[in-house]
Amino acid sequence: MLELIDVCKTFNAKSIFEKVALSHFDLKVNDGDFISIIGANGAGKSTLFNAICGTFLTDSGKIILDGEDITFKPEHKRAKTIGRLFQDPMRGSAPGMSIEENLALAAGHGGWLSKVSKADKEVFRERLSLLGMGLEDRMRQPVGLLSGGQRQALTLLMSTFNPPRLLLLDEHTAALDPSTSEKVLELTKKIVEDNKLTCLMITHNMQSALDLGNRTVMMHMGKIIYDVEGEERKGLKVADLLDRFREAAGRNLDNDRMMLV
């Protein structure tokens, strides 16, 4: 459903700060895939997401989503079919507006001059209650009052309110405390399963990279160095991933942000 063909992106080209973020990158994602993406800092994981979302134009190559060439489609138009969550829980919602107003924008139906109807509010309330955080009783409060975990859960709800074709999770639980992180991850799993979403998830937690989803991709220097699914993946342990990295990259995966357990 998503296909990246020979995609390249270099930052600060032809200067001493030149950084090849994606180098002749190829990836084919199948419908219903849940792929965890791992790799050291600077491997090009977030650049990959930015390229898919259209934050910038790639230098070369093609990006195809559901048979449509989206290589040159503007970011806000791609957002109709691609949902994205960032590591920073503050990034996905407007703090000065109420939960209800944030959801109204995310729901996005009706004309420009339409207002939130009673029926809409009922739906919002129902969806919020699924988060199990009591947010359904705080719909008129500004989002700025919520905790990081609550905001990330709300963002998750907002970006999947109209189920996107593709959901991109960029370390979306990394900034949360362990128990909240667990909870948001559970919610993510549930929402992805319920809506049968195709999903890419960047994570630094090697264990959850193997636990979640059906496929794991390891990136290094803007390329995929290891791509595993099915039976082979089932028997895999974190130590195997580290071995794989050493084989392919020629060095140890030493990274203080990487969680090896």
Add this chain to the structure above:
Amino acid sequence: MLTTILGLGATALELGLISSLTVLALFLSYSMLNVCDLSTDGCFTLGAAVGAVVAISGHPYLSILAAMGVGMVSGCITALLQTKMGIDSLLSGIIVNTGLYSVNIAIMGGASLLNMNRTETVFTRAKTLLEGTFLGPQYRLVVVVLFVAAALVLLTWFLKTRLGLAIRATGNNPDMVRSSSINPAFTTIVGLCLSNSLTALSGCLLAQSQKSVNVTIGSGMVTIALASLLIGRAFMGKGSIGKRAVGAVLGAFVFRLVYTIALRFNLPAYMLKLVSSVIVIIAIAGPYFKKRFPEFRRIRQASKGDGNA
């Protein structure tokens, strides 16, 4: 004595309400869209000049629409500069403001002053219309109240629609707007078009009310409106959108009232702009110092004591 006070109140009310339209414009651009629109001064004069020229040519009602129309164009240019041409939002306001100075004089036919003493305006029309009714003596106030009420109702309604929400979110978190499949450039353009049409309307009404346009009629307007906006915020706090919009209008009135009273105490008229500057400084710096106060106190105690207080 009483009549003097009432008279003062009425003048402050009229002038305050006229400038409250500019305050509402800034409420939209500054408070909602988070853009400090420095083309406000020029746009105010633009509305006044176009309104005057059209009224002088014999179309008092059309003058209102014409002023709002050119205001929209001016806002659209400011918005295009910052969303499509990579010019910083403050800078694009300043650039448009500078350009408008020439445009305004050109519109006024090369003169820096236009007189409307015998011109039919919306005010003279209202005077004839209300002659003999109980509203007759207050015809000027009636006109202004009608415009402000309409602007207030429409703006409050608009900010609750989907487009209005998108404009508010643009000032709050443009990333989130984009991920809601809305182009923040579009919402910025719409927002600035609307806010500048209000600014131009405000200028048009002031010119017609005082029966003349000077090319400097709008100078300092952005600071005056900002001062009023911040006064309004102090009164109304952070309530609902409707409440905050009413606060903006109230702020404009209070600002004028204080100023009118100050004039009574022989404060020269040219002090208006200094007063507005000081109010803006206090209104913005006040909360900042209040927030930092515990830190200052700790630093002072530390320097007095053993450095570990």
